[in-house]
Amino acid sequence: MARTTEGDGVPVPQRLLAAATRLFAERGYDRTSVQEIVEAAGVTKGALYHYFGSKEDLLQEVYSRVLRLQQERLDAFADADEPVETRLRAAAADVVVTTIENLDDAAIFFRSMHHLSPEKNKRVRQERRRYHERFRALVEEGQRGGVFSTATPADLVVDYHFGSVHHLSTWYRPDGTLTPQQVADHLADLLLRALRP
Numbered sequence: 001m002a003r004t005t006e007g008d009g010v011p012v013p014q015r016l017l018a019a020a021t022r023l024f025a026e027r028g029y030d031r032t033s034v035q036e037i038v039e040a041a042g043v044t045k046g047a048l049y050h051y052f053g054s055k056e057d058l059l060q061e062v063y064s065r066v067l068r069l070q071q072e073r074l075d076a077f078a079d080a081d082e083p084v085e086t087r088l089r090a091a092a093a094d095v096v097v098t099t100i101e102n103l104d105d106a107a108i109f110f111r112s113m114h115h116l117s118p119e120k121n122k123r124v125r126q127e128r129r130r131y132h133e134r135f136r137a138l139v140e141e142g143q144r145g146g147v148f149s150t151a152t153p154a155d156l157v158v159d160y161h162f163g164s165v166h167h168l169s170t171w172y173r174p175d176g177t178l179t180p181q182q183v184a185d186h187l188a189d190l191l192l193r194a195l196r197p
Contacts, residue, residue, distance in 0.1 A: 012041075012043055012047050012051060013051045013052075015041040015042065015043060016037065016038075016041045016043065016047070016048055016051060016052065016058065017058065017061060017062065017065070018041070019037050019038075019040035019041035020032070020037050020041075020055075020058045020059075020062060021062050021104050021105060021108065022040070022104070023036055023037060023040060024059065024062065024104075024108045024112065025104035025107055025108055028111065028112070029055075029059055029108065029111070029112035029115050030112075030115065032055075034048060034055050037055070037058070056115065056116060056117065056120065059108070059112055059115060059116060060116060060120050060123075060124060062105050062108055062109070063105060063108070063109040063113075063124055064124065064127060065105075066098065066099075066102045066105045066106070067124075067127050067128060067131060068127075069098060070094070070095055070098050070099075070131060071127070071130065071131050071134070073091075073094050073098065074091050074094070074095070074131060074134055074135060075134065077090045077091040077094065078091065078134055078137070078138055083147070084138060084141050084142040084145060084147055084148075085142060085147055085148075085192065087138055088138045088139065088142060088191075088192070088195075089188045089189075089191075089192055090188075091135060091138060092135075092161055092184075092187065092188040092191050092192075093181075093184035093185060093187070093188040094184070095135075095161075095162075095165055096164075096165055096168070096180070096183055096184035096187050096188070097180045097181060097184045099165050099168050099169075100168055100172055100180040100183065100184075101180065103168065103169050103172060106166070106168065106169045107169035107170075110166065110169065132158055132162065135158055135161075135162075136154045136155065136157075136158045139154040139157050139158065139195070140154045142195065146197065147197075148195040148196075148197065149195055149196060149197045152194070152195075157191070157194070157195065160191070160194070161187070161191050164187050164190075165187075168183075
């Protein structure tokens with residue numbers, strides 16, 4: 001049985017994910033070997049295969065862990081006892097901040113998703129669709145209640161916002177003039193302005 005932690009007390013799965021994320025971001029998924037990942041993580045190949053099964057499973061988990069976090073946070077915003085405009089703005093800003101905080105993961109996903117098997121690719125797309133559908137439900141709630149304009153279909157509103165989010169990894173720089181929260185506030189405000197009746 002593989003040990004769950006190594007010398008520094010960090011659980012092995014987290015060490016493997018951190019090493020894989022860094023290497024995939026620096027070199028690309030296809031140019032990173034399993035041996036390089038386990039050496040960077042300070043674990044054995046056996047540990048990687050015990051926790052993840054394959055390099056492809058690591059790639060899937062790089063994306064899925066961020067999406068799980070974002071889904072939990074979106075569900076909390078959507079279920080809050082607040083006006084729909086407040087809930088949508090909070091969710092719209094949060095997905096920007098959590099994407100920036102995990103920028104390598106986002107970049108890896110969009111560059112490397114084609115390396116996933118059709119089955120894993122389908123599973124990841126389903127997870128992402130569930131997130132987008134919950135976000136769209138907030139837009140539709142506001143449209144039904146007359147809080148948001150119905151001039152633009154909810155699907156296009158969602159695509160508009162997530163198009164911005166998905167491109168963050170191509171232009172956002174941590175040493176830039178705007179903090180993650182400032183970028184999030186600008187993009188969330190743009191979305192709300194576009195929805196104003």
